[in-house]
Amino acid sequence: MDLRALLTTHLKLRHLVIVLAIAEQGSLVRAAEELYLTQPALSRALREAEHAVGTSLFERTGRRMVPTPAGQVCLEHAKAIVGHVGTLRRRVDELTDPEAGVVRVGAHVTGANLLIPRAVARFTADRPRVEVLLREAPPEALIQELGSGDLDLLVGRVTDHPSTSRLRLVPLYREEFRVVAARSHPVHALAEASLKDLVGYPWVVPLAHTPLRDELEENFRSAGLTPPAQRVESGTPATLRTLVAEAGFLALMPESMAVAEPGLQMLDLHLAGLAQQVGILLHSDRPLAPNAELLAGKLREVGDEIRRELLVTVPAAVPPHDAAL
Incomplete structure (x- = not known):
């Protein structure tokens, strides 16, 4: 690292903060309000930042300030530095x-x-x-x-x-996501439940475009089934718990959560690909x-x-x- 060169750079921490604020707020007016600056002062600071970097960092699209490709690069480093x-x-x-x-x-x-x-x-x-x-x-x-x-x-x-x-x-630690239902749910009377037995019940499913949702639907498709038609999408534990305990829904739940819920019971059914590593x-x-x-x-x-x-x-x-x- 050339420390002497950094001493002469014109790019300051305040410039990075300003770039972050403009990107977050989407306009010079709102960014100025957020930082308690006048709009002329903010515009001047942005010009200083662009001069120090050597290229334009934003372009105006309609009423919004949109980062240029160089602006996107600047934002990545600005977030880390700040x-x-x-x-x-x-x-x-x-x-x-x-x-x-x-x-x-x-x-x-x-x-x-x-x-x-x-x-x-x-x-x-x-x-x-x-x-x-x-x-x-x-x-x-x-x-x-x-x-x-x-x-x-x-x-x-x-x-x-x-x-x-x-x-x-x-x-x-590693644990599996398991299918859970209320203890009074009729699925527990089945000798050996399969996805075919479960597909007709209402489900609380994970959020769309998450690995867990994709893996659950892949299990149904691998069994030659269409994923449940009656479903509620939720990533909120309280909502999931209430729908399962009180409204007859089925859901996926981590084992550590399922064993701690006295009103719920896991099915003796293991689905492929639904184990997870929990960590920091x-x-x-x-x-x-x-x-x-x-x-x-x-x-x-x-x-x-x-x-x-x-x-x-x-x-x-x-x-x-x-x-x-």
């Missing part, structure tokens, strides 16, 4: 007062029922003055927020995917602040316990045909 600066400030602050601060955790449905609550409870016992902010959203949104520094870490499904290629993945997803080159590191340690601790619980409670969790996934 995220690093935010983490730097928090790490220094926590050196002064380890008992203060905020840890921001992103969670998808996976792991949100047992892993995160147990880990957070242990963390807050050690750090009672540290605030923990939990954010539940689709994986794509959470990964973007991790990259921009809005989140410290993610908890969810650990899988090889282009969206996670730049992240550091820490697997904690981290920014590949951004160190965690001390409190975030402590929470990550609690997640590892609880993850080990859940893994042992699954081995005892559901010994046949991963059938042979799924072992290589």
